[in-house]
Amino acid sequence: MTRPWDVIITGCGPVGAFAANLLGGRGLRVLVLDRDTAPYALPRAVHIDHEMLRLLADAGLLEGLRDGLHAGDGHIHIGADHGVIRFLSAAGQPRPFGYANDYFFYQPELEAGLRAGLERFPNVTLRLGAEVTGLTQDEAGVTLTLADGGRARALWVIGSDGARSTLRKALGVVLEDLEFEEPWLVADAEVEGPIRFPDFTGVPEGADLQNLSLMMCDPARPATIVPGRGNHRRWEFMLLPGEDDARMARPESVAALMAPWLGDTPHAMIRAATYRFHGLVAQHWRRGRVFLAGDAAHQTPPFFGQGMCHGMRDAANLAWKLDLVCRGLAEPGLLDSYQPERDGQVRHVIGAAIEAGRYICELDPGKAAERDARIRARTGMRTAAELIAPIASGLIGPGGGERFVNPAVTGPKGPGLLDDATGGGWVLLCTDPPVLSGAAEEVLSILDAAVLSLGADLTDTEGHLARWFAARGAVAALLRPDFYLAAWASDGAGTESMIAAQGRALHLAPGQADLAAAAGR
Known part of the structure; x- marks a missing residue:
């Protein structure tokens, strides 16, 4: 472990594994450290957008993952009166970016594919069960200390070790709270048949509720129902004031919440867990030669399914810059652009997700009715893809910063x-x-x-x-x-x-x- 690596990545979740594929494909010497001995076996993230398919294709990973991706038709929000208040869909429209706007997946399968991709590169080493306990930096590199007493040294380090990031804490980086925290129960199941939906009003002709991410903005119980690959489905139920997390996660409580949507349809539960949906952003994404990426740098409420997408954008933004610097083709000042480009875009999306979360989570019936009227009167965003703002930094010239088309x-x-x-x-x-x-x-x-x-x-x-x-x-x-x-x-x-x-x-x-x-x- 004394070999000097170009880049060490801590955390081999989707973001760390994707970053390692990008850097490995560029010929850099990469060490990936993960404290766990096996990938997390349960689904967490479930959604990516067309930009992520483009990035997976660029890394030579898409073909191996394509069978596990399910193209969705967009997002539909249902108001307190069980009528449509917002419909975001590009189904049936031209595809200037080459792919559908929304894809759903099963995270353990995606992670397995990303890790398998690393086997292509003799210059990439994955070490499991390697817990990082500390770090030191100097002008020439970073040394990581491991729980087993070993050390590893690299020119640069990427901390993609999750929301409770050890590296973020070791660097003394503080998370800025964007003042959104709501308790939700998340339940995943394999369902042998269609979901039952109430008779909603205002559903656009031809819209397939079975293939849409549905937000129930019902003050009686806000909820989300999300399609998945194969027969995988996800439900998210907001916990109401006074409800206990542990009690609501019991099998009988989960079954009662899901019963109206399932009826007698055979199904098998995968997991149920309670979470706090947060809006958090690290005040510093870089300290010296160490960068934060993914949940270590930001946490996004899930209402538009952009959490993992953010992390993959982090990796894509950083990988080509590290490549130029490690090869001596660009000076390290290039890396100063990482946070300015990513921070602004992430905050824009988190802001939109928080705004949606606040109106989805409205529990007052009178205010919910006012909200429904207000949102129905809106014009503007037609698809969730329009959430993604252009990037900005000293690297971006006049008119630049947007995602370029891929027709x-x-x-x-x-x-x-x-x-x-x-x-x-x-x-x-x-x-x-x-x-x-x-x-x-x-x-x-x-x-x-x-x-x-x-x-x-x-x-x-x-x-x-x-x-x-x-x-x-x-x-x-x-x-x-x-x-x-x-x-x-x-x-x-x-x-x-x-x-x-x-x-x-x-x-x-x-x-x-x-x-x-x-x-x-």
């Missing part, structure tokens, strides 16, 4: 999604073949960027790319390895300036193109 195209490798054609990584996407200076070419060479143009290299099968460029008057877009837009340009000179500005923001320097070539990029 169907025909490229050099044949038909597929845009990512299939580009191969991921850095991409300069243009309306016409660009003419670039040597300086711009050097930046793109350091980044090992693909340069593709519409028409010459790509056929825009459904017109999504053409519409994107036309709406902005753009001729070029620079895409990052995490699939966010770095910037776009409206002419050739602007394209040159955009690339040069990105090189400076990334802390790249002249002469590093040779280093990149020597590193085999």
Whole structure:
């Protein structure tokens, strides 16, 4: 354990395992430490969105996991009068991002697939039953102390060790309370048949309640019913004032809560547990050479199913930056962008989830009726995917920060999604073949960027790319390895300036193109 690793990851839950796959695929030497000897055997997270499928595909993991993913149709909120107050769905609509907006899964299966992915990389080592008890840092790296007396040293450390993170506590990082805490009972079951729903009013024609995440905003008992892969279903019931957690988690209490939805339908309980739904964000996501990710950095109320998505975005944001720094292609100042980019986006989503949670959890019948009228009168967000705000930092140029589209195209490798054609990584996407200076070419060479143009290299099968460029008057877009837009340009000179500005923001320097070539990029 004295070997100096590039990166040590503490915690091999979904976020830690995903980060290890990304870093391992980039050739970095990675050690993953987990205090437990086996993955957690029960489901916790159940939902991811289209961005996560894109990231899993980029890591070469999606095909092995696809059979365990169930595409949902969105979210429907039912008011106190049992009428629809909010419907967020993209079912049947075009897919500019290549995948459906919502997917449901069984977490133990997902974790098994993520861990199996690590076996592809001889440069990644997973050590189970390894509990971290402390850390020290110096200018050259981080040393972790383990409960068995061993030590492990790396250039950088990612703490993805969960809500009770040992690393967060060791760093003295405080969680900021966003003032949302509600007690809920979460129950999972395998159900051999359809769920029974009351006769709700206002359900859109063609909407399939069996395939929607349903929020019962009923002051008598707020609840959520979520579809899953196969016959897996989840219920979440708010605990009312005066109810005891332990008593409500007893089998007879859980059965009584689920009975109206199940009737005589055969089913087998997987688990039932009580939780406090929180909105928390770490005040510091980085201390020196140690970064926090996933639940160690933030905890999100589950009302839009973004908790695990946040953690995977953390990993995707950090992995390519650590890769450039570990290879000597960028200076460590690049890593200063991690918290600014992730913190703002996470807080935006947590804010939306808290706002939804507060109206879902309303127990006063009069206020619930007022809420129903207010929400029914709203216009705006049509799908939960619109929750995800653009990122912002010194790396993001004019017009940048949004998740870039991933539509169907025909490229050099044949038909597929845009990512299939580009191969991921850095991409300069243009309306016409660009003419670039040597300086711009050097930046793109350091980044090992693909340069593709519409028409010459790509056929825009459904017109999504053409519409994107036309709406902005753009001729070029620079895409990052995490699939966010770095910037776009409206002419050739602007394209040159955009690339040069990105090189400076990334802390790249002249002469590093040779280093990149020597590193085999």
